[in-house]
Amino acid sequence: MTSRHTFSDRHRRTRSDHAQETAADYVEAIDDIQAAEGRCRVIDLARRFDVSHVTVTKAIARLKREGLVTSEPYRPLELTEAGRQLAAKARRTHTIVYEFLRAIGVSEQVAAIDTEGIEHHVSRQTLDCFLELTQRLRGDQSA
Amino acid sequence: MTSRHTFSDRHRRTRSDHAQETAADYVEAIDDIQAAEGRCRVIDLARRFDVSHVTVTKAIARLKREGLVTSEPYRPLELTEAGRQLAAKARRTHTIVYEFLRAIGVSEQVAAIDTEGIEHHVSRQTLDCFLELTQRLRGDQSA
DNA sequence: GAAAAATTGTAGCCCCTGCTACAATTCGCC
DNA sequence: GGCGAATTGTAGCAGGGGCTACAATTTTTC
Secondary structure, eight states: OOHHHHHHHHHHHHHHHHHHHHHHHHHHHHHHHHHHHSSBOHHHHHHHHTSOHHHHHHHHHHHHHTTSEEOOTTSOBEEOHHHHHHHHHHHHHHHHHHHHHHHTTOOHHHHHHHHHHHGGGOOHHHHHHHHHHHHHHHHOOOO | OOHHHHHHHHHHHHHHHHHHHHHHHHHHHHHHHHHHHSSBOHHHHHHHHTOOHHHHHHHHHHHHHTTSEEOOTTSOBEEOHHHHHHHHHHHHHHHHHHHHHHHTTOOHHHHHHHHHHHGGGOOHHHHHHHHHHHHHHHHOOOO
């Protein structure tokens, strides 16, 4: 109840980490789609992630519980302030990783895919290194 | 079955991808522990990943089904040939990612953590870029 | 060699993600 | 306005990963 708890927090996170990743993916997608279409529906997310609408509905239910999303039944999704902030943060990370991969020579297609996989696993420090190196590589063409 | 499949392959993998990741983590750990201790027991993996032995047992059951591991009840774990190959491949990737992060300035501790998160999400192409840049940065100290 | 400790296995629970099938609601079009 | 299509919701199943509790087996220790 005491030491074991603090201790086990790390694994607790193993489980919830995954949840956090999908949360970030979802709010970012919602933000995206809202910007492009004016609103974001369940079906839009289902298409974007290529999963059934049921999977989306369940994920959204979780995001609601976590206070990232709101919505009325049969109505489009809305982000809360927290949701928007998370989306913005996710987007920044996404961009940094993507631009970094491009800068080191990864093709557009592969960079797009790898970025999705990587973005949730880079620490702040690594992100900073990515940023710095991206700029360095852009200025310095010494191949 | 046709177009929908090719398209959805990336996402279909979402589920099994995760399984593949843990498979790689497990066989690599088993290989590690065997090298260090001469044998690998369930409890060793439980400690390494900081999860209960039950979680390990279940994961191992899956690895057995997939033909990566063998074992008799109450006996240490053994890798199959496929298991050893996967472990070797995982280790190569791990090393490349880790050395790359170190080369671009990430600290040992952070590199260790980030590598674990990233290693399963870098494509062959990205890995090649990592390798090349690592060597370039090592030879060229133009900071 | 037997008791205690460590290790492994099994049962049963939770949560997340994925699905199909079917019901309900909204939307679009005539 | 209403009917069909599209969208959303709900029920229920599979499977991975996490756990505790308890049973079985092996290992250690005296």
